[in-house]
Amino acid sequence: MMIMKKRTCADTYALDQLSSVDTKGLISRRELMRRAAVFGAAATLGTFGGVLGAAGQSGGGKVRVGLDSGAFTPILKEFATEFREATGTEVEFLSYPLGNMYDQNLLALRQDEARFDAFDFWPNFTGDFGPFMTPLEDVGSLADLNFDDIAKPFQLLNIYEGKSVGVMIDGDMFINTYRTDLFEDAAEMNAFKAKYGYDLAAPKDWQQYRDTAEFFTRPDQNTYGLVEVTSYFVYAFFINQLVQEGSARGERYGELFDEQMKPKLVNDTAIAALDQYREVTQFMPSDLANAMPWDVGRQIFFEGRVAQANWWTDMPKGAADPSISKVADKIKCAPSWGDVTVLPYGRAMGIAKNSSNKEGAFQAIAWIQKSAQANRWVAETFSQSLMDPWRMSMFNEPASTFPLQAESGFAENFASVSKQLLANEKAYLDISIPGTNQYLASMIQHVQRAVTGQATSEEALQAMEADFEDTTETFNRDRQITHYDEYRQRMISNGYWS
Structure with a gap:
């Protein structure tokens, strides 16, 4: 005789929420309920609830991410598939010319309807973009962005009126x-x-x-x-x-x-x-x-x-x-x-104030900031990705962050000098x-x-x-x-x- 596991009140509530939520096509109801059966209804609601709620606000839940055009863009398009599989959220990457980053972003931020939910920018634009951006702490926790792992000088950028409106996704220094x-x-x-x-x-x-x-x-x-x-x-x-x-x-x-x-x-x-x-x-x-x-x-x-x-x-x-x-x-x-x-110099990523899918945008930024994704991004060859390390974990494990240069010893040399500069x-x-x-x-x-x-x-x-x-x-x-x-x-x- 099969003994049915008794549901907790939390699981019952979560299952009811999942049964009634409008998925907006982000994930099939069958797949949503399958995950609830495998991972538990409460855990599944915790993973998808915020994203699906944001989907209801944004008329589809797609997160539009604006990036300056460059060799790293194909890498992120590959990541989009993995992000969708991990979270059920679609990400669309839109590009603008590197030299037009300021004008393109400022125009988009000032519009009533957001062109981008999340977008990249140079930290020295924070003063101009800040009034049109959402402080990250208003949407989620900096801990969700693994913020403490970011090298101290890079933590001190992208601050507008005392709040962080961006987080680095590329770290440059001389x-x-x-x-x-x-x-x-x-x-x-x-x-x-x-x-x-x-x-x-x-x-x-x-x-x-x-x-x-x-x-x-x-x-x-x-x-x-x-x-x-x-x-x-x-x-x-x-x-x-x-x-x-x-x-x-x-x-x-x-x-x-x-x-x-x-x-x-x-x-x-x-x-x-x-x-x-x-x-x-x-x-x-x-x-x-x-x-x-x-x-x-x-x-x-x-x-x-x-x-x-x-x-x-x-x-x-x-x-x-x-x-x-x-x-x-x-x-x-x-x-x-x-x-x-x-x-x-360096690139940061933030959330547009006129975005109707801020939670989805935050989740996309947080996913990119996770060590596994961030390290892969930097580890790609120069022709694939121009991104440079901004997290201390990247410098502490140079062989995994810079596999191409590890055998020659250059990875260790680069990481050692970089840590010296960042601790200056x-x-x-x-x-x-x-x-x-x-x-x-x-x-x-x-x-x-x-x-x-x-x-x-x-x-x-x-x-x-x-x-x-x-x-x-x-x-x-x-x-x-x-x-x-x-x-x-x-x-x-x-x-x-x-």
Whole structure:
């Protein structure tokens, strides 16, 4: 005789809820009840209840995820199938051009009807996007996003009015990728010491960076000392110079405004930083130095034409991939020159305030943040995924996060240097106040004018200050003071500024 298991009150309630819920086509009723029989009605309701409820609000439950177009998009489309199988929720990935991320997202966020439920963005857009985003804590728990595993500096990004409106899905910071066949060659080491009077090694300050770049610049051999971006992302490379120079002088590095939002750009530190930035461009290919794009800069390093690259972490990931890099077995990482860890870039993901499926959007973000998915995303080859690690678990288990580079030992080298940078007592968090896109656009314009010789460093910085003042007035000075003070206090309270 078969003994029927007595249902608990919770299971009875859950079964009644599952029997009456409108699945909106996300999952068949037969499959829903099968799962209830196998896993228990209460557990099944816990898994699907919120998603199915959100489906009722959104007219179908599909989660629309907006992403800038790039090599990682096919990976996420593969994940969409697994996400549907795991949760019963459909995910549709929609893309927009990388260069139009700001305009596309801001337009979508301001519409009455959401184009995206969840979307990716750069952290420095948080000040502009924040009013149109849903704080993640209003939908779910940061613990559900495995937030504590995220490296501390990356946890401190994407904050608007004291609440997290985004969580990182890509972690970039400046790191030095250098050629061991050049820097560790005995003849090169002897020649360098004879010329400069100290040992050849990965540079630790600007003078060493400049000297090593000059030493390895050999146009007749199609070899150059360094590569930096001098076009669209020029602001990040100039900020790196500005931050490191300010720290070397014992100042609050990278403090772009005073307490009243008056720009702090026409001074000895900023002029020296821009002069230095202009100077190092002479150690790049002359036909590209005045307008070096980020993708071309990576490519010439992969081709073996560059000795070192103080660049975002996508550089070593690609340079270590033998399918696209001629120097895959000839590189190491070291901390970027200067004593500050600079974090001007990376991608975050947040939830649009105009979304009608916030719970589904949160679940999609949480699913991507789980270690198994996140590690796979980063572990893909450079041609498949441009994503870089942002979780400490990724650095603590480099062989699984970077299987392609594990055998050579490069994975361990990259992870070790990255952990050192992320634990640095000095870090720079990029500003993310309202109008940041306009401030940075001005920086791009006028730094380029200085690089191309259309203006002196001081003239370029004066023009930048004037633009900064206009932007501050446009966005309301009192409002800007409040937002910038929150940023300043974040830098101070975390010990990055004294």
